[in-house]
Amino acid sequence: MKNLNVKIVGLGEGGARAVSRMMNSHVGQKISAGFVAVGNDENLLLTTATRTNIFLNRDAVTVQKNLSEALEGANFVVLVSGLGSTAAARAIPLIVSHAQSHKARIVAFVNLPSKLEKPARHENAAVCLKQLAKIETLFAVPAEKFFLFRLNRKEISLKDLFTVADEIFCNGVKNFLDALAAEKNFDVLKFGDASFCYGEAEGIDSALDALKAALKFPALDLDELKRAAKIFIRVTGGELFFKSTADAAKTFFRDEISAVKVVWRVDKDSAIVNKVCASIMFTRPPAVQATKSTFPSLKNFLGRFQP
Ligand SMILES: Nc1nc2c(ncn2[C@@H]2O[C@H](COP(=O)(O)OP(=O)(O)OP(=O)(O)O)[C@@H](O)[C@H]2O)c(=O)[nH]1
Ligand SMILES: [Mg+2]
Numbered sequence: 001m002k003n004l005n006v007k008i009v010g011l012g013e014g015g016a017r018a019v020s021r022m023m024n025s026h027v028g029q030k031i032s033a034g035f036v037a038v039g040n041d042e043n044l045l046l047t048t049a050t051r052t053n054i055f056l057n058r059d060a061v062t063v064q065k066n067l068s069e070a071l072e073g074a075n076f077v078v079l080v081s082g083l084g085s086t087a088a089a090r091a092i093p094l095i096v097s098h099a100q101s102h103k104a105r106i107v108a109f110v111n112l113p114s115k116l117e118k119p120a121r122h123e124n125a126a127v128c129l130k131q132l133a134k135i136e137t138l139f140a141v142p143a144e145k146f147f148l149f150r151l152n153r154k155e156i157s158l159k160d161l162f163t164v165a166d167e168i169f170c171n172g173v174k175n176f177l178d179a180l181a182a183e184k185n186f187d188v189l190k191f192g193d194a195s196f197c198y199g200e201a202e203g204i205d206s207a208l209d210a211l212k213a214a215l216k217f218p219a220l221d222l223d224e225l226k227r228a229a230k231i232f233i234r235v236t237g238g239e240l241f242f243k244s245t246a247d248a249a250k251t252f253f254r255d256e257i258s259a260v261k262v263v264w265r266v267d268k269d270s271a272i273v274n275k276v277c278a279s280i281m282f283t284r285p286p287a288v289q290a291t292k293s294t295f296p297s298l299k300n301f302l303g304r305f306q307p
Helices: 012-024 042-046 060-070 086-101 119-132 144-150 158-182 207-215 222-226 243-257 296-303
Strands: 006-011 034-039 052-055 076-082 105-112 137-142 192-202 231-237 262-268 275-283
Touching: 006 012, 006 086, 006 158, 012 034, 012 042, 012 076, 012 086, 012 158, 034 042, 034 060, 034 086, 042 052, 052 060, 060 086, 076 086, 076 158, 086 105, 086 119, 105 119, 105 158, 119 137, 137 144, 137 158, 144 158, 158 192, 158 231, 158 262, 158 275, 192 207, 192 222, 207 231, 207 243, 207 275, 222 243, 222 275, 231 243, 243 262
Parallel strands: 006 034, 006 076, 034 052, 076 105, 105 137, 137 192, 231 262
Antiparallel strands: 192 275, 231 275
């Protein structure tokens, strides 16, 4: 996309921690993305890697002014947050309204609060989701899904769980921004209520294995992918990668997973050496049976959210 001006905004303590991790992993560096943390707690924000920090405990006029300054010139805003966050519930309406009036697109990578978290967290999440129904793309992952990445552990703390969340969002945002930077038409990357997965394989021509690894991504609901109406797949290898080897991955996907038209992008990336990476993003199908859902009320809500 031409003239891309991206701001990556972490909301609340969790969001601030997640974007700090992204900065440390050089996510968004190629496109000179800016990083912003927004939170209630000044002490915490002072420890994050972000230079632009917005404190929500100031008066409303100051908060609005600081947010507008932080987002100035952005045509793309990436939100990262645990949606149970009080900071997110307060800041998301302001950010969505700013983005709408400045014609900036928004994509959000968020975790829905765990069932074990207190009701106030779920109330915050409901406030946020109402606003996020207006944005271009929402990747919302229920916190319970993060357990699936640690099934081999005897015990897992909430802290471990959020380390998993931060790693997944770090990779998810990286894959999204890499695709965005290579894309001329943004609408290709507009998914509405969306899901993502990724995988990689060793060997310069392992496109099929990388795709199969992506299909084993623990948080992926394969049934949702099979019923998705819009699917985007990006396969990337190093300088020695033969793009034609991705044909086997394309055939496998068409025959085994989904016959709908898939947008494929096969690219080389000099930052990758001896492996191939596959990333899949797709629009989730509307929920068939709300009773089967882990989060019936949220899923009903999201089921109405279309790109
Ligand atoms: N990705 C991620 N999510 C987190 C982390 N810690 C907590 N969360 C999730 O984020 C939600 C919001 O928590 P916080 O980010 O602490 O919220 P806050 O805005 O700082 O402030 P309070 O609501 O006052 O705690 C929680 O409901 C958790 O589900 C984290 O380190 N990483
Ligand atoms: Mg907190």
